[in-house]
Each structure stands twice: as structure tokens, then as C-alpha cells.
Amino acid sequence: xxxxxxxxxxxxxxxxxxxxxxxxxxxxxxxxxxxxxxxxxxxxxxxxxxxxxxxxxxxxxxxxxxxxxxxxxxxxxxxxxxxxxxxxxxxxxxxxxxxxxxxxxxxxxxxxxxxxxxxxxxxxxxxxxxxxxxxxxxxxxxxxxxxxxxxxxxxxxxxxxxxxxxxxxxxxxxxxxxxxxxxxxxxxxxxxxx
Numbered sequence: 001x002x003x004x005x006x007x008x009x010x011x012x013x014x015x016x017x018x019x020x021x022x023x024x025x026x027x028x029x030x031x032x033x034x035x036x037x038x039x040x041x042x043x044x045x046x047x048x049x050x051x052x053x054x055x056x057x058x059x060x061x062x063x064x065x066x067x068x069x070x071x072x073x074x075x076x077x078x079x080x081x082x083x084x085x086x087x088x089x090x091x092x093x094x095x096x097x098x099x100x101x102x103x104x105x106x107x108x109x110x111x112x113x114x115x116x117x118x119x120x121x122x123x124x125x126x127x128x129x130x131x132x133x134x135x136x137x138x139x140x141x142x143x144x145x146x147x148x149x150x151x152x153x154x155x156x157x158x159x160x161x162x163x164x165x166x167x168x169x170x171x172x173x174x175x176x177x178x179x180x181x182x183x184x185x186x187x188x189x190x191x192x193x194x
Contacts, residue, residue: 006147008065009131011119013140019119020050022138026121027052029130034066034122042115049117065150066122122147 013019019037026035036051053064121131128144135142 006124007122007126007144008069008147008150009119009121009123009126010143010145011121011131011135011140012116012142013119013135013138015139016115016117018138018140019117022119022134022140023050023052025134026119029123029126031123031126032121033124034064034120036066036120037117038120039117040114044114064122065147065154066120068154069120069150 011019011022013022016039023035023037026032032052032054034051034053036048039047039049041047123131131142131144
């Protein structure tokens, strides 16, 4: 038996209502530090209709691995890359990794289609057997990704976004310089070296 560890658990169900039933059950588990249902509407828009943080009243999804992951996908960085939960496929996956190895972004991209949802649970010491049991009882599957790996993926995606913005600004400035030179050449009838 695998010992419990700090993981983000990704539960998927063939029936989207099962995610809500699992969410209700998971809130009673003391090891859970954060939980959220992430839905992708039929229009492709990401939403978080349910979230839970013990002792927080109304959770804002700002902290922890789940908050960071939702932020990266649904926030400005996700918009920059055109990511929705269903379009991230392979964004950080290493193609040489073993077939059964999972990263959080790939788990999300492969398991949430338009009109579907996913239950994400951050848990400290939650038994893998208990997670498997919950998924099995409700007709779903569960994938566990270590919390630190999720945090590393978020940091990597943020770095990639910063680099993409830097390159886009550079390319934009280069294009504008080129257009300016062409206008000057046309206006003054002379060639300006590029």
C-alpha cells in the first residue's frame, strides 16, 4: 500500500453531477486543505462554480496549489497562450516520460471537455486507497499529482509566459521599425537600409 502524501487529486466523472456529489463528500475529509470544481462551459469558458477551503468561509482560490493552477489556466497567462482547460494539451508534458506519469496541466487538458467538469482536491496525507474508493463509487477516476510538481508547473508556465511576452514585444517593435522605414522610403523616395 502506498503511503499518504501531499497531492493534488484530479477526479473526473462521466456524469458531471458526480463531481458535485464527490465535492460534498470530500468537504468532510479532515486531510483536505482545498477543493474546487472546475467547469468548462459549452462555450469553452472556464469557471469555478464550487470551491472549499476549511475555515475560510468564502474561499477565493488565491492560495495553495489549486488556486495557483486555476489562476494560471484562467488568468492572464492562460489567456495569453489561449489556454482553456481543454486546450492545454501537452503544454508542459515531457514526451519521453513514462506513459503513466501525469502532470497537472496535461491531466486537466485531457480530461475536461466542453460541458464537463473536474474536481480538484489538495490534501495532506489523504490515502490513495480512499481517493480510489471515492472515484470508484461515483463512477470516476482519480489521478494524484504531488503538490510540489503542481507548483513547479505553475512557475514554469509563468516563466514561459513572461518569455513569450518579451518576445512578442521585441517582434512588435521590430515590425513597427520596419513599417516606419518603409513609410520614410515612400515619403522621401529614398532607400533606408534595414
